[in-house]
Amino acid sequence: MAIEIRVPSVGESISEVFIGEWYAKQGDWVAVDQDLVGLETDKATFDVPSPDGGILTEIVKNAGDTAAIGDVIATLEPGPNPGGDNAEPAAKSEQSATSAKADNASKGSGGHVMPAAGRVAGENNIDATQVQGSGPGGRILKEDVQNHLAGGSGDSAGREERRVPMSPMRQTIARRLVSAQKDSALLTTFNECDMSAIKRLRSEYQDQFVKKYDIKLGFMSFFVKAVINALNEFPAVGAQVDGTNLVYRNYADIGVAIGAGKGLVVPIIRNSERLSFSQIEQAIADFAKRAKNNKITLEELEGGTFTITNGGVYGSLLSTPIVNPPQSGVLGMHGIVDRPVAVNGEVVIRPMMYIALTYDHRVVDGREAVSFLVSVKDAIEDPTRLLLEV
Numbered sequence: 001m002a003i004e005i006r007v008p009s010v011g012e013s014i015s016e017v018f019i020g021e022w023y024a025k026q027g028d029w030v031a032v033d034q035d036l037v038g039l040e041t042d043k044a045t046f047d048v049p050s051p052d053g054g055i056l057t058e059i060v061k062n063a064g065d066t067a068a069i070g071d072v073i074a075t076l077e078p079g080p081n082p083g084g085d086n087a088e089p090a091a092k093s094e095q096s097a098t099s100a101k102a103d104n105a106s107k108g109s110g111g112h113v114m115p116a117a118g119r120v121a122g123e124n125n126i127d128a129t130q131v132q133g134s135g136p137g138g139r140i141l142k143e144d145v146q147n148h149l150a151g152g153s154g155d156s157a158g159r160e161e162r163r164v165p166m167s168p169m170r171q172t173i174a175r176r177l178v179s180a181q182k183d184s185a186l187l188t189t190f191n192e193c194d195m196s197a198i199k200r201l202r203s204e205y206q207d208q209f210v211k212k213y214d215i216k217l218g219f220m221s222f223f224v225k226a227v228i229n230a231l232n233e234f235p236a237v238g239a240q241v242d243g244t245n246l247v248y249r250n251y252a253d254i255g256v257a258i259g260a261g262k263g264l265v266v267p268i269i270r271n272s273e274r275l276s277f278s279q280i281e282q283a284i285a286d287f288a289k290r291a292k293n294n295k296i297t298l299e300e301l302e303g304g305t306f307t308i309t310n311g312g313v314y315g316s317l318l319s320t321p322i323v324n325p326p327q328s329g330v331l332g333m334h335g336i337v338d339r340p341v342a343v344n345g346e347v348v349i350r351p352m353m354y355i356a357l358t359y360d361h362r363v364v365d366g367r368e369a370v371s372f373l374v375s376v377k378d379a380i381e382d383p384t385r386l387l388l389e390v
Contacts, residue, residue: 003051005036005074007067011298014041018168019065019073021122023047026059029081036074038294042172043301044265045294054078063122064165116142123164124149173264180325185361188320191373193380195336195351198222201383213278219333220256221280223308225386226379227331228252228273231306234372236364237329237357238305246363249305255324256284257309260291266307266324267291267300312336318354328363331376332356 007017020038024030035047036056050056054076061073106127113121113128117140121128124145131148133140150161166174180186202217209217231238231252239248252273255266267287272280290296307324312335321332332355339352357373364372379385 001078002057003054003076003078004072005048005051005076007039007069007071007073008048009069010039010041010046011043014043014069014298016066016068016168017041019061019063019067020045020167021063022059024056026056028056029054029079029083030056030076031081040167040169041298042168043298044296045169045260046297047294048073050076052076052078053081062125064125113140114142117145120145120149176325177322180322184323184325186323186358187361187366187369188356188358189366189369189373190318190354190356191377193353193355193377194341195219195353195380197381197383199351209278213282215278215281215285217277218281218284220284220308220310221277222380222383222386223331223333223376224254224256224269224272224280225277226376227254227306227308229379229386230372230375233375234364234368236368237359237372239328239363240305240326241328241360241363242326251305253303253305255304255307255327256287257307258288258291259314260294260296265291265296265301266304267296268302268304306330308333310334312353318356320356321358323358323360328360329369329372330358331373332358 010017018040020040022037023035030036030050030053032051032053033049036050037048038045039048056074057077058075059073060075061067061071067073106121117131118128120142121131126145126148128140128145131140131144134144149163198219202219206217209215235248236246238252239246241247251271254269254272256269257264257266269275269280269283275283287296287300304324304327307321307327307330309321309330310333311319311321312333316334317337318334319332321330323330334354334356336351336353338349340347341350341352342348343350355373355376357369357376359369359372
């Protein structure tokens, strides 16, 4: 008897999802618990696994469609793998997932559709057989599909323009960023940190740390600890506006911004003030791994008292981070660059990082914001302060 694949409930506030990428195509045999399709909400992305092994008999909702919670998006006919136990399930690897999507875009009788071209064709619901290929042997390239969408003649060197719908997550990011600018009084203050002490600590204890905890000691755990220390000293930076009230909390739920491919997510390290360096590093590593696989849950994205974002991993030297409402502060980390600085009257080369604190001036005074950032700087430059909590 056929099994209906329905959109699962993903949270009380979510009523609709956006159909992302299908990892298997209609007619494929899929294994139990194999991911079938990626769904997006306005907060996160997640995968829907197959409830049983069998043939994916019908795909009801295509990539780019929207569906309500409980809607049928596909049907599955349970049964053994017709190719035998040794046959690989469809879309088990990233390569097969890509080719599945390319097949969904319809190769037809024309030239071979390259994976990137198939992805673009699938995203725009066009038949790839309508596209004139310009690659070797008539292969259809991504540029050919983009040129076709722009109404070109098939010459991929022409001017291009394409229109694609914003995903729910991208719409929410845009809406929240505009809201943060409109509804808050945002200011940014800057400072710089000498990273020499932390680099020495990591170099000296990295092997022992990895041996004991099976994870590397990074920079982020130091900054999380430094922020917790500064929040204890300046609690207004972690407060939030609620109507005409200010809400102060005696705990630190620190959000860590992570690039998830389809958009930035900010999972929360709950009660981070109770965690050790190793526990913080393990939490961050777990979030990063699961974000790539769309396994972050909505509950892990909700709340938070303060956010840390690290543009340095992308090469940023300096930026002004935007507060994540209803929070009142966000710390921006940046790239570490060897620069000449004056130390005790002498010019020396030190690994320096610019840091930025964007804060809601409705809640935080300038003096508090500057002092908060100086506290973070002092803790980073002298990590002993983190142990003594001074």
